[in-house]
Amino acid sequence: MPTAERPDLETVRQCVADVDGWMTDGQAAALYEAAAACPASGTIVEIGSFRGRSTIVLASAAPSDARIYAIDPHAGNDRGPQEIDGYVDEADDDHRAFLANLAAAGVADRVTHLRMFSNAAHDAVDGSIDVLYIDGAHRYGPARADIVSWGERVRSGGTLLIHDSFSSVGVTAAIVRELVAGSRFRYVGRSRSLAIYRADLGPGDRWSNGARQAAQFPWFARNVALKAALLCGMGRVMERTGRDAPEWPY
Numbered sequence: 001m002p003t004a005e006r007p008d009l010e011t012v013r014q015c016v017a018d019v020d021g022w023m024t025d026g027q028a029a030a031l032y033e034a035a036a037a038c039p040a041s042g043t044i045v046e047i048g049s050f051r052g053r054s055t056i057v058l059a060s061a062a063p064s065d066a067r068i069y070a071i072d073p074h075a076g077n078d079r080g081p082q083e084i085d086g087y088v089d090e091a092d093d094d095h096r097a098f099l100a101n102l103a104a105a106g107v108a109d110r111v112t113h114l115r116m117f118s119n120a121a122h123d124a125v126d127g128s129i130d131v132l133y134i135d136g137a138h139r140y141g142p143a144r145a146d147i148v149s150w151g152e153r154v155r156s157g158g159t160l161l162i163h164d165s166f167s168s169v170g171v172t173a174a175i176v177r178e179l180v181a182g183s184r185f186r187y188v189g190r191s192r193s194l195a196i197y198r199a200d201l202g203p204g205d206r207w208s209n210g211a212r213q214a215a216q217f218p219w220f221a222r223n224v225a226l227k228a229a230l231l232c233g234m235g236r237v238m239e240r241t242g243r244d245a246p247e248w249p250y
Ligand SMILES: C[S@@+](CC[C@H](N)C(=O)[O-])C[C@H]1O[C@@H](n2cnc3c(N)ncnc32)[C@H](O)[C@@H]1O
Pocket: 020, 021, 022, 023, 047, 048, 049, 050, 051, 052, 053, 054, 055, 071, 072, 073, 074, 075, 076, 077, 078, 079, 080, 081, 094, 116, 117, 118, 119, 135, 136, 137, 142
């Protein structure tokens, strides 16, 4: 596998330190590991790139001859937490920042940006997928469609990563519908809300696979409660009384 030019994880973390987005250090490590394990000439697809924070990690860790697709319409919808519609001006900025950030990280030539909605991008990606990262629209319908229609393109043994798992209500509902009792993807674990699945679930492992995902529900309940409290102004109250407000969970 061509690895000669792969920067180490710490170098990549520093490279994205000033790139806006929603990806923790632990989540960067999970993406790095998945992309580094992509076979030579393999295919990596990211749905939802925003300003390139996760894209840069995937592209930096991938084998030098991997095909890397970043799908994001930069259309102003589902931009981030509580930014569902009406962010067109900001999305133009996101698009410019995305291109500039990839160029600054030295990965612009390695990534094919598909500026379209994920459901329209299938024909632009040939063959099966080795690593699929889903972090696009977080509402139930499109999140479920991404898991189903893009997930079925992940090759046997390939990796599926889903952000905002057991945190966003829409994404979690889609996971419950498609993966908790599913027959194909084995739940490997998660880094906060970034869930890792592998397409190698054995026929006798469905119950234990469902149980391991169900064990994440208390953490999901905690995240929903925290979001509700933040929406009700808990953060402002805490700041007024001199305490640090908890961040929006992801
Ligand atoms: C939470 S952000 C992604 C964050 C990014 N992965 C990071 O690490 O910073 C969600 C992104 O999904 C994009 N998006 C929304 N709907 C989409 C869709 N149907 N297909 C692909 N991307 C979509 C938005 O434009 C936005 O940039």
